[in-house]
Amino acid sequence: MLSNVEIKERIESFPERCRSTGLKVTHQRVAIFNYLAGTESHPSPDEVYETIRVRLPSISLATVYKVLDQFHRQGFLRRVSTEGQVARYDARMEHHHHLICKSCGIIRDLELDPAGSHPAMPEVADFRIERSETFFHGLCNTCEDSKASLPA
Amino acid sequence: MLSNVEIKERIESFPERCRSTGLKVTHQRVAIFNYLAGTESHPSPDEVYETIRVRLPSISLATVYKVLDQFHRQGFLRRVSTEGQVARYDARMEHHHHLICKSCGIIRDLELDPAGSHPAMPEVADFRIERSETFFHGLCNTCEDSKASLPA
């Protein structure tokens, strides 16, 4: 789904994007951004922390929270809304949808043809719609298979 | 949007629904369900608690959490996913969408013509889609108006 070229582009343009928004390019920010740019796993702040910590052992969870929040406000990341109580981040900013497995909770990206046009934006009185996001809930194959082999 | 007849039906069938799923019909459960069946405001556990407390002063917040979770697992309520960290509940189980104001956070129900058919369920490899939910983000009229009168 994610091409190496796309990932490389995002990572290379990061310092410039920081400068143009007045953010300093710190080791912590680079590490966090690069990790998110290269993954499709929609990690939570804690997962980001545990991953980054391997290479940057002095990083703190508070910094991870602050950086993720800044990136989100700058439009570098999107926050994926879920029913659960932990935030999940996604560095793919292009319009796309999400598949959520009700059993294991994994979140997968979903591309739908005529790019970006699904669903159409409806006209609603008394509300100015700016964007939409659609979640498809169901069962991923892994969970469906393990269910089949573990009869109730 | 919500007709009195619909509300009345939901409230009247509640004891029977409880019995058929093995739940006891307690004052607390009745009060919580009736409140949610009659509102369109998608309240959080704390809002449910503060509202119910007026008539049932001895109820505890922990009970509200437990009851909401049971109702959700029984399919009496849906939990509305939001970016924030508090849960929001909705007793309307029919397929519909939500408008979320990025300024005040209000969640409005949205009905889209050919009932229930928007968006169409796509076919995806390795995933069995069971339902979809779409969130439309933007500005409600109230917030748009107050923005206009408070220039940056």
Added chain:
DNA sequence: TTAGATGCAAATCTTTTGCAGTGCG
């Protein structure tokens, strides 16, 4: 009568904040 439900208090989990010290530009 009794299994299940409630209320309370304490625990847990997630996120935010204040502040002193650090490092990018």
Added chain:
DNA sequence: CGCACTGCAAAAGATTTGCATCTAA
């Protein structure tokens, strides 16, 4: 060098849990 950033520790906010008591059936 200066201001923004980080790390730590403590606080705040949301939710869950354990357990003694109560109550619907």
